Amino acid sequence: MPWILPVARDGVDGLRQTGGITRQDDWIVQADVREPGRVLGHPETRRLVDFTEPVALLVVGVLLLVSDEDRPGELVATYRERLAPGSLLAISHIADEHAAPGVRAEVARLVDACAAADEYVHVRTHEEVLARFEGTRLVEPGLVFLPDWRPDSPAERESAARPLGYGGVAEVG
Ligand SMILES: C[S@@+](CC[C@H](N)C(=O)[O-])C[C@H]1O[C@@H](n2cnc3c(N)ncnc32)[C@H](O)[C@@H]1O
Numbered sequence: 001m002p003w004i005l006p007v008a009r010d011g012v013d014g015l016r017q018t019g020g021i022t023r024q025d026d027w028i029v030q031a032d033v034r035e036p037g038r039v040l041g042h043p044e045t046r047r048l049v050d051f052t053e054p055v056a057l058l059v060v061g062v063l064l065l066v067s068d069e070d071r072p073g074e075l076v077a078t079y080r081e082r083l084a085p086g087s088l089l090a091i092s093h094i095a096d097e098h099a100a101p102g103v104r105a106e107v108a109r110l111v112d113a114c115a116a117a118d119e120y121v122h123v124r125t126h127e128e129v130l131a132r133f134e135g136t137r138l139v140e141p142g143l144v145f146l147p148d149w150r151p152d153s154p155a156e157r158e159s160a161a162r163p164l165g166y167g168g169v170a171e172v173g
Helices: 011-017 036-041 043-048 072-080 101-116 126-131 154-158
Strands: 056-060 088-094 136-138 165-172
Touching: 036 043, 036 072, 056 072, 072 088, 126 165
Parallel strands: 056 088
Antiparallel strands: 088 165, 136 165
C-alpha cells in the first residue's frame, strides 16, 4: 500500500497546520469528507486508488468533527462499501467517559473554545465509536484507548491522556 491519499476540507494549508503533511503535495483531495460522492469521484482519488485492491481507509482525528446530524455511521459505511475484501479501516476518536472529573472539565473547556471558533468537536463513547466498525472485523486488541493499541513500550500506557481517545483497526470483507 504505497499511497496515502489525504482528504482535507482546507486543502494543503489545513493539513500543514495540523501536521498532516510536511511538504508540497499536489495530489491532496480537497473536499469535505461528508460528501463521499465528491471524495470518491475526485479525479485524484480515481487516478491513485484502485478500489479493486485492498486499501487502508484511515479515519483518524476526523469523526470528532462530524456531527450526529451528518450521520457519521452512514458516512463510514458509504466509504467502507467501496473497499475490496482485505482492506483495513482505522478509526480514532476523542473520548472522555473514563477520564477523571478534572480532565473531563478540561475537555469541556476545549470543546467550548473550539465552538467559539466555529469548530464543533463531538466527544463520543466507546459504544458510539464501536458502532462505526459495523460490518467489519476488529483486529486485536479491538477498540481501545489509543496508548493501548499495540504500544511499543509499557510507558506509553502511563500517559495522562490515556482515556482521551479510542482507536481501532478492522478488516473489511
Ligand atoms: C484533528 S485534524 C486530524 C488530521 C489528520 N487526520 C491527523 O491525524 O493528523 C482534523 C483535520 O480534518 C479536517 N476536517 C475537518 N472537518 C472536515 C471535513 N468535513 N472534511 C474534510 N476535512 C475535514 C480539518 O481541517 C483538519 O485538517
